[in-house]
Amino acid sequence: MAGFRVMRRRGAQQLQVHDADLAMRAGRALVAADERIRVTAEELGFAEAELGADATTQLSEALVAVRKHLSDAFRLNRLNHDAIPGTADEVRARYAHIVELCEWAQDLLDEQTSALADRIRRARRAPEIIAGVRADTEHLRARIPHARETVERLATRYSREALVRVVGNAAEADQLLGFAEHSLGVAERRRAAGHREQASVALEASVESVRRAATLVDAVETFEVEALRAESTLAALVEESRRDLAAALEEPRSRRIADTIGELQAALAALPPAGVNTDPFAHLSRLREARAVLDAAITAARERATDLIPLVSHVHHAIKDADRQLDVARDAIAGHPGWIGAEALTRLAESERIRIDLGHSLGSSTATITVTDQDHRERVIAMARRAASLASESLYLARRDIDAFRSQRSTRWGGLSWAGGRQRDEAADATSWKASSEAS
8 A cells, every 4th residue: 555655656746747847848938939039020121121021921921820829828828827727737738739839830930931031042142143044045045056957957867746846946945045035134124123022033034944945955955866766776676576576476366466466567567668757756656565565465365375374584574664664754754844744744653653562562673583473473564564554655645745835835936926925925834834843
C-alpha cells in the first residue's frame, strides 16, 4: 500500500513538472510571436515603399489574421491566470492551443516574408537584369540567321512532316525577341515613374520571352543531331526487324501472328528509297510498334502452344523496350516545356510510375533475373509492355501538341500586328503555361 502511495506522489510530481514546462513554452511562444509581428510590420512598411502597396497585399492580410489569432492566444493565457482557471486538463489544453497558434503565426509570417524578400531582391537587381536581358537578346539575334540556314539545309534531307518541330523556330524566336525588347522598354519607363510592381511584371515577361527564344534557337541546332541519331537507330532497327520477320515466318501460323507479320511488312515497305526526303522519327516509331506487337503475338502463341514459362530473355527485351520508349518520350517532352498538354504528361507519368513499380517487383537488376515463378514473369512482362505502350502514347500526344502549338502560333503571329496583338498573345501564353503546370 505504501508503495502505491509513493508511485502516486511520483506521478503527480512528474505531471506538475510537465505542466510547468508547458506553461513556460506557451509564455515564450507568446513573446516571440508578438515580437515577430512587430518586426514584420516594420518590414511591411519598407516593402510598401520598395514595391508599392499592391505588391504587399498578401503580407498585409497575413498580419491581420495573425494579430487576430494572437489576441485569442493572449485571451486564453489570461484565462489560465484567473482566480478560477478551471480543471487541470482545461488549463493544459489552453496552453497547448496557445503554442499551436503561435507556431502557426510564425510559419505564416515566415512564408509571406520569404516570398516578399525574393521580390524585393529582384526589384533591386532590376538594372542588372535589364542589362543581362539586352545582352542575351543581341546574342540570340545574331544566331537567328544561322538557325534559318540550318532549317534550309535540313529541308533538303528531311520531309516537311519531320521539320514541323523546327521549321518556324527562327521566325518565332525573332518575334519573341521583339516582345522582350518592348517589355524592357515598358519596365524601364514604369520603374522611372515609380511603379515598381508594374516594372517587375514587364521585366519578368521580358526574361521569359528571351528564355523561350533561346530554347527555340537551341532546338534548331540540336534537331540535326537528333535526326541523325534517329536515322542511325532506324537503320539498325530495320535490320533487326527483317531478322525478326524471317524468324516469324518460320513460326506456327496463327491469325494473330499473320496480322502482325503483315503490319511489320507494311512498316518496312513504307520506308522511302534512298534520296527521298523522309521523316525518320515517324518511321522509327512505326517500326518499333509493329516489332513489339509481333514479338508479343509470337510470345503469346508459344506460351499457349507449349505452356512454358516465358524465357528470361523476353523479360529483358520487354524492359529494355520500355526504357527506350520512356527515354524518347522524356526527351521530346523535356525539350518543349510549356507546349505539351495534360494528356501527354499524364501518359508519361503513368508510364514512369509503372516502371518504378516494375523495379520494385523485380527486386534485382534485370541483368541477374532468376525468377522461376511463371506468374511473376508474366506479370513483369505485362508491366513492361504497359509502360512502353503508355510512353509511346505520350510521345504521340506530345508530338501532336507540338504540331498544334506550332500551327496556332504561326497563324496568330501572321495575322496580328506586334503592337495590337501583344495582349492577346500574352493571355494565350499564360493559359498554355497554366495548363502545363496543372498537368505537371
